[in-house]
Amino acid sequence: MFNDAVQFVENYPxxxxxxxIVIVFLVLSGxxxxxxxxxxxxxxxxxxxxxxMRVGPWGLFQPAADGLxxxxxxxxxxxxxxxxxxxxxxxxxxxxxxxxxxVIPYGPSSALIITDLNVGLLFVVAxxxxxxxxxxxxxxASNSHYPLLGSLRSAAQLVSYEIPAGMAIVGVLLxxxxxxxxxxxxxxQSSGLWNFFLQPLGFLIFLIAAVAETNRNPxxxxxxxxxxxxxxxxxxxxxxxxxxxxxxxxxxxxVSALAVVLxxxxxxxxxxxxxxxxxxxxxxxVSLLMIAGVVFFFARRNPVPAEKWFLVAVAAGSAVLAGVxxxxxxxxxxxxIFWFTAKVFALLYAFxxxxxxxxxxxxxxxxxxxxxxxxPLALGNLIATACVLWWAGPNPGRLKLFFAMxxxxxxxxxxxxxxxxxxxxTAAAVEKQTGS
Amino acid sequence: MLAQxxxxxxxxxxxxxxxxxxxxxxxxxxxxxxxxxLFSVGGIFLLQYAQFLFxxxxxxxxxxxxxxxxxxxxxxxxxxxAKQAPYSRQWAIGLGAVLVLACELMYGxxxxxxxxxxxxxxxxxxxxxxxxxxxxxxxxxxxLPVEIASLLLxxxxxxxxxxxxxxxx
Numbered sequence: 001m002f003n004d005a006v007q008f009v010e011n012y013p014x015x016x017x018x019x020x021i022v023i024v025f026l027v028l029s030g031x032x033x034x035x036x037x038x039x040x041x042x043x044x045x046x047x048x049x050x051x052x053m054r055v056g057p058w059g060l061f062q063p064a065a066d067g068l069x070x071x072x073x074x075x076x077x078x079x080x081x082x083x084x085x086x087x088x089x090x091x092x093x094x095x096x097x098x099x100x101x102x103v104i105p106y107g108p109s110s111a112l113i114i115t116d117l118n119v120g121l122l123f124v125v126a127x128x129x130x131x132x133x134x135x136x137x138x139x140x141a142s143n144s145h146y147p148l149l150g151s152l153r154s155a156a157q158l159v160s161y162e163i164p165a166g167m168a169i170v171g172v173l174l175x176x177x178x179x180x181x182x183x184x185x186x187x188x189q190s191s192g193l194w195n196f197f198l199q200p201l202g203f204l205i206f207l208i209a210a211v212a213e214t215n216r217n218p219x220x221x222x223x224x225x226x227x228x229x230x231x232x233x234x235x236x237x238x239x240x241x242x243x244x245x246x247x248x249x250x251x252x253x254x255v256s257a258l259a260v261v262l263x264x265x266x267x268x269x270x271x272x273x274x275x276x277x278x279x280x281x282x283x284x285x286v287s288l289l290m291i292a293g294v295v296f297f298f299a300r301r302n303p304v305p306a307e308k309w310f311l312v313a314v315a316a317g318s319a320v321l322a323g324v325x326x327x328x329x330x331x332x333x334x335x336x337i338f339w340f341t342a343k344v345f346a347l348l349y350a351f352x353x354x355x356x357x358x359x360x361x362x363x364x365x366x367x368x369x370x371x372x373x374x375x376p377l378a379l380g381n382l383i384a385t386a387c388v389l390w391w392a393g394p395n396p397g398r399l400k401l402f403f404a405m406x407x408x409x410x411x412x413x414x415x416x417x418x419x420x421x422x423x424x425x426t427a428a429a430v431e432k433q434t435g436s
Numbered sequence: 437m438l439a440q441x442x443x444x445x446x447x448x449x450x451x452x453x454x455x456x457x458x459x460x461x462x463x464x465x466x467x468x469x470x471x472x473x474l475f476s477v478g479g480i481f482l483l484q485y486a487q488f489l490f491x492x493x494x495x496x497x498x499x500x501x502x503x504x505x506x507x508x509x510x511x512x513x514x515x516x517x518a519k520q521a522p523y524s525r526q527w528a529i530g531l532g533a534v535l536v537l538a539c540e541l542m543y544g545x546x547x548x549x550x551x552x553x554x555x556x557x558x559x560x561x562x563x564x565x566x567x568x569x570x571x572x573x574x575x576x577x578x579x580l581p582v583e584i585a586s587l588l589l590x591x592x593x594x595x596x597x598x599x600x601x602x603x604x605x
């Protein structure tokens with residue numbers, strides 16, 4: 001039976017790729033739908049509220065209800081809108097966000113990789129830069145003031161923050177010596193040091209730029225409610241609005257997955273080379289068991305009988321799944337996908353956390369952060385990385401490289417802070433100049 | 437056979453969207469069709485195993501320059517531009533250029549490929565991918581010209597910023 005499967009894969013490579021794409025698409029849509037719920041719940045808990053509670057136990061069916069509502073809503077096209085552009089704009093956003101997932105490696109085996117391009121990193125940068133068209137064209141085609149202002153802001157913001165993000169990625173490229181995302185993870189495996197530890201500054205720059213490029217707090221000026229009602233998608237309703245929503249959350253998942261692949265070792269287990277920590281391999285079944293326990297605990301306190309039995313069923317299902325995963329063959333098979341997903345979810349949680357923590361930037365502050373701080377830092381990081389790699393020579397020791405990179409990163413941060421901080425005008429001077 | 441048909445499709449899309457670029461009255465529509473053109477030309481690069489050129493085409497032209505085009509066009513009044521007739525004066529010159537180009541192409545087709553001295557296209561070594569080959573040529577063989585060109589671009593950029601900058605009291 002196993003040989004038959006191998007034969008099938010060899011005979012129909014295109015069909016297998018198509019099946020993988022459909023699976024990734026479906027899983028991703030599910031993750032995106034539940035990200036919306038997770039965001040509402042986590043934000044609510046951080047603000048001492050309960051969040052959605054009505055649809056299903058703890059609002060667990062809220063994504064389905066929202067999706068149905070948006071599907072059935074009237075699709076309004078404003079009078080005077082450029083109809084053709086108005087209709088294709090949200091589609092461009094979604095397609096650009098989903099396409100990049102074709103090159104993300106979810107594990108080491110070929111079954112978990114859709115395609116391994118040798119210019120994978122360039123492909124990622126290229127395709128993800130297309131998402132901006134959805135925003136600009138959508139804002140322009142609405143023939144309305146707020147969307148136009150939102151999309152102008154967005155164009156300036158995305159173009160500005162693509163530069164530091166690209167330069168941070170080049171730093172990773174220098175360290176890992178490859179443009180293929182699979183090879184970048186393999187380089188982190190063979191060196192035993194994740195890129196985060198070689199490029200801490202690069203990771204920070206990438207993270208800030210990623211938040212800005214997904215239009216998330218504190219960089220959500222293109223859709224600032226208090227100034228622009230909803231920014232570029234003010235005039236969109238029904239399913240087209242849902243497409244924009246999906247695009248935003250998909251690109252959040254995307255930048256998290258990219259950060260994991262580039263800086264956090266992709267599918268690798270933390271401390272994979274330390275034998276004393278091998279018990280971490282049992283985390284997949286243990287975490288499933290913990291989920292089952294928590295769900296069961298809450299099921300007992302649920303007053304609605306139907307919901308109670310549903311939760312008990314979920315708990316039992318998780319427990320059974322934990323049993324399946326605990327089988328030795330399965331436990332090694334799920335290792336990569338488990339760690340990859342866990343890291344991506346940790347970063348996604350951070351995205352929600354920022355939203356609950358930081359107030360929105362003012363427009364000039366946004367431009368200041370991008371051009372005066374991130375771009376000089378990214379440039380300095382690039383030069384320092386190249387110098388350290390040249391100084392260390394081929395095959396340097398792990399610790400030597402780590403400390404050299406750490407020193408170089410600190411030096412860059414201090415020098416840039418002194419240079420930029422010294423030249424930055426004070427708030428009073430800016431007020432005097434602009435007369436505001 | 438497959439490569440040839442893909443090439444034909446891409447070529448037809450590139451040419452027809454190119455025609456759309458110059459016939460649209462609305463500049464935003466022109467930009468959208470120009471993006472389609474650039475995409476199909478990128479596809480032709482990919483067909484020639486030039487992955488790096490394809491990626492750069494998308495990153496620079498589609499992802500960068502076209503966004504700036506849109507940015508500028510959105511700031512002008514599209515309605516007034518759409519009312520003005522394009523090519524009010526240059527159509528005769530354009531037609532002349534097209535005729536010359538058509539003659540050249542017809543001559544080339546009439547003579548056949550064999551009668552021209554074309555260099556043989558070089559292929560990168562098998563163990564090296566396209567990106568590494570481009571990098572090797574740019575930064576080993578032609579390092580000085582690349583640096584000079586980038587310096588020129590930098591000077592032009594600084595000049596543009598200086599000209600656009602408001603003078604504060």
